[in-house]
Amino acid sequence: MGSYESELNLKATELRLGLPGSDEPEKRSCSVRSNKRSSRESSVEESRCKSNVNSDDSTTTSDHDQESVQPAKVQVVGWPPIRSYRKNSLQQKKVEGDGSGIYVKVSMAGAPYLRKIDLKVYKSYPELLMALQTLFKCTFGEYSEREGYNGSEYAPTYEDKDGDWMLVGDVPWNMFVSSCKRLRIIKGSEAKGLGCL
């Protein structure tokens, strides 16, 4: 009964390249509706699915695995056992920041790693853009309200609080700092889409 050997969490001591958090999917996730507020509108739908661990794990109960929903980022439902109320409260805090640095992730099309920068360090757009260009060894070119970063190889964009992707520079600096959730440097050709409308 050496079954536990197969379950020794070798993953924890595994040496591999990759930033923390970039795990391969190992567990299944479920499409259960966990947000109670949205439950009011969709109470007719009673969906729930089971949480399964590795397919060769002895806890699998069914031949017909209900593992059709497999997003890349995985979490076992209801684990660890913390009430959503508590989880949500902490998440709220993170979004609002705590006055000691506003770190946002920065990604670039084609680059394998993300970076993180503290927006509080910069006082204006030129400072930020200079830093980004240095960090990713790229150029943004001139910004204009009408043309965006027209003509440049790359352009900086950001995701705001509403989840929309915007061109960096359109709004006043302070408004940008308070609404920016993360940054993404895209190819100049892709930026054309943002400049329109």
Add this chain to the structure above:
Amino acid sequence: MNKMEGQAPSPLPDQVLENVLETVLHFLSSRRDRNAASLVCKSWYRAEALTRSELFIGNCYAVSPRRATARFPRVRSLTIKGKPRFADFDLMPLNWGAHFTPWAQALAQSYPSLRRLHLKRMSLTDRDLTLLSLSFPHFQDLLLTCCEAFTTTGLAAIAANCRLLRVLDLAECVVEVADEEVDWISSFPETQEETHLESLVFDCVECPVNFQALERLVARSPSLRKLRLNRYVSMSQLHRLMHRAPQLTHLGTGSFSASELDPEPDYASAFAASKSLVCLSGFREIWPDYLPAIYPACANLTSLNFSYADINAHQLKSVIRHCHKLQTFWVLDSISDEGLQAVAETCKDLRELRVFPVNTREEIEGPVSEVGFEAISRGCRKLQSILFFCQRMTNAAVVAMSNNCPDLVVFRLCIIGQYRPDPETLEPMDEGFGAIVMNCKKLTRLAVSGLLTDRAFGYIGTYGKLIRTLSVAFAGDTDLGLKYVLEGCPNLQKLEIRDSPFGDGALRSGLHHFYNMRFLWMSSCKLTRQACQEVARRLPHLVLEVINSEEGKADDIEILYMYRSLDRPRDDAPKVVTILH
């Protein structure tokens, strides 16, 4: 005795005895004692039923409202629990049940003298709350823990109609915001010169309150001792309230961050002036710079809840070093092992500790570990209850705690990574948990985690004789594990298991005991429908709820929720629930 003409008949000896019995039974408060008394004979059963004023119903589906109110006609205080605990972690379908409405109606009819109602994990609507507020003229205490389906409209009804309201405690409820945001605080009648309010807890109500109305309410509530605000109350508003109510013993701050006022009020003096404070909580959206404000109150604190405050070791130390009388402490693991060591050094009287994780990812190197855990065990010898989340733990540390803290009654250790062995020895965590059940002879509640083999359950079955509640996840090898527990733990009442390889054989081994249990929960285990049906046949007073995400599917059970019931199975279950009987 002979009846004399013109005289009232003397009471029969039996009647005298009955009166004496009732008088004596009035003094019996423990429900376990009362249950025992009711089994003596029929007249004791009757007398006990007539004198029971506090009724506890651990599972709302174990008995129908009609049966409960018929047996106990003179209830003044009622506690009802609904969903099983695993429902908190999204393991149950929506609309599963635990609806309060049928109870509300029965109570309104049968208990006009009802004074106190405590509901846990029940679903109650605004209608229910309104009915409550109008049906009981003597109503005093309403406590709702982890309840849902009501809005601020229901709260407004309670505030408006319950003139004698003493306690309104909402703990971790999901309070939907009504379509038009109802100003429920304003619903407390302003014409009442003084309210009877002693406790007002609304930190879970996620919508702004009318502060002026709140301040006026607090000002005219001289008996107010407990006040827990929600995060929409700012720090400067808190300051004003503290001035209005310096007699508070329990205070839950709202948002604990910078105010708009300039210059800022002297928060420290407000805390210094509240000389009766023994319990502090809240600290939402905390700006640690404001922590020094609470220093004046620390020396008297017996309870401190920092579990929503993301503070580091340094910030914690500045507070905790004043808290010599602390008995209950809830905190986030952001304080790290260093913070736990500081707690261990100062809080020699600590009875209850809960450490919650800020980050629930398992592959990180968490800020707390066996180091802080063992430090706590060495410093806080009187520990009775611990809930500890971590990403890493060793058997040695758990064994140490079992030796250092023999008074432990509740031991809940959650190693976040599933199937995690001891990182030093690579062994399962069997020996650690084994030591806990062996050495902590008063243990009644246990939650296990980490890599565990059947051996761990063997220990639990052998030594865990007083255990009433057991929580298991991702543990065990074979049916033997569950068998050890079901055969070895005579006091087991609540057993919740998920994602463990226990199957039909194990289930059968509990047949002798299931009627003694409040419930059994098994999800993502290895049960088949046939075995469940067999249990249902053999034990007719058990209700077996089988919940599968796709109805009518295979033999394998995703969730089994099983409980004893005196009445027929419920008829309010959603489609995904199949009731076997």
